[in-house]
Structure formats: C-alpha cells, structure tokens
Amino acid sequence: MLKNNEIDEILITEEEIREKVFELGKKITRDYQDKDLVFIGVLRGAIIFMADLARAISIPMIFDFMAISSYGAATESSGVVRILKDLDETIAGKDVLVVEDIVDTGLTLDYLLRILKSRKPASLKVCTFLNKSARRKVKVKVDYLGFDIPNKFVVGYGLDYAGKFRNVPFVFTLNPEIYKGELK
Secondary structure: OOOHHHEEEEEEOHHHHHHHHHHHHHHHHHHOOOOOEEEEEEEOOOHHHHHHHHHOOOOOOEEEEEEEEOOOOOOOOOOOOEEEEOOOOOOOOOEEEEEEEEEOOOHHHHHHHHHHHOOOOOEEEEEEEEEOHHHOOOOOOOOEEEEEOOOOOEEEOOEOEOOEOOOOOOEEEEOHHHOOOOOO
16 A cells, blocks of 8 residues: 655654544534534545544534645645535534644635635534644634644645545655655
8 A cells, every 4th residue: 555665754643643533523522512513524635534533523413525626736735726516505504613634824724714604604613634834824713623733745644645645544744756846
C-alpha cells in the first residue's frame, strides 16, 4: 500500500487519531444533546474523519455533503473556491456542524460558512481534523479541533496528494522527491 520512500515524517499516529476522535465525539454528543443535528462533510478529504467521528457520537444526526475545490492537484490552495456538489438537505432551523479535514488559509471555510449562514441554520459550527493556523489569511472560528499542525504539506487519513494516500490511517509528510518542483 505505502512505500517506505514515500514517507518523510509521521506527524500524527493512528493511535493519536483514535484518541482524539473519541474525545471530540464525547464533546459533540454532550453539546448537541436534544438538538436537530446535521453533520455536513466537506468532500473528499473529510470523509474518513467524518465517518470515524460519527461513530464516536451517540446522538441521532443527518448526514449531508458538500464538495468544494480550491486545490485541484496542487499542494497549495489556489484561493479560487468552487462548489462541485451542494447539499441535498435543507438546513434552515437546524443545528449544523461542518466537518472539515483541514483549515489552512481559511479562505475555503470562510466562503463555505457565508453560504451556509445565508440558509438560516439554528446554529453553525465547525469541527476540523487539522488546523494550520500559521497559514491563516482569513479569521475563521473552529469550534472543535483535532490537531494543530505546523506549516507542512500533509497527507493520510483522508488528505491526499493528486488523489493518493487518503486511505493511510495516519498523517505524514511526503518525501519531497514525490512532488519536487511543485512546491512554491
């Protein structure tokens, strides 16, 4: 599955992820008790985190998904955000929790939150697996946080490079030889 020469550094282990997901699940269960929760996963990167997190939450919820693009096959956000798939459910009057894989510059999340707020949810919060605050260009509030990470390009546990490495159960940096010449 994964070749040793592809890994530069393991940043977050499978065990650390499991513990954090359990902790977040307990907090979200407590905070959304007796609420009409809509879990919105941002495709594709958040799907693995969202699935594990949903199993760690012990209250009913509705799943929905949005697909937004700002990366393409690159290792850095282009800053141009496009909606590739919109919600199937209406969120008016419901408590919405957006589940993200990573908050980097904040541009994509800010754009998404403005769209969702216009649809009049009862509440709108964000849960992200990874936070790269050193790269933030726009102030966005993260209500539930998995891990703060340094300004490194990471893959694994849902995050990809050119569509690969999403299924790796830990987070790591790629050997720079794999994407040499692409980083700015």
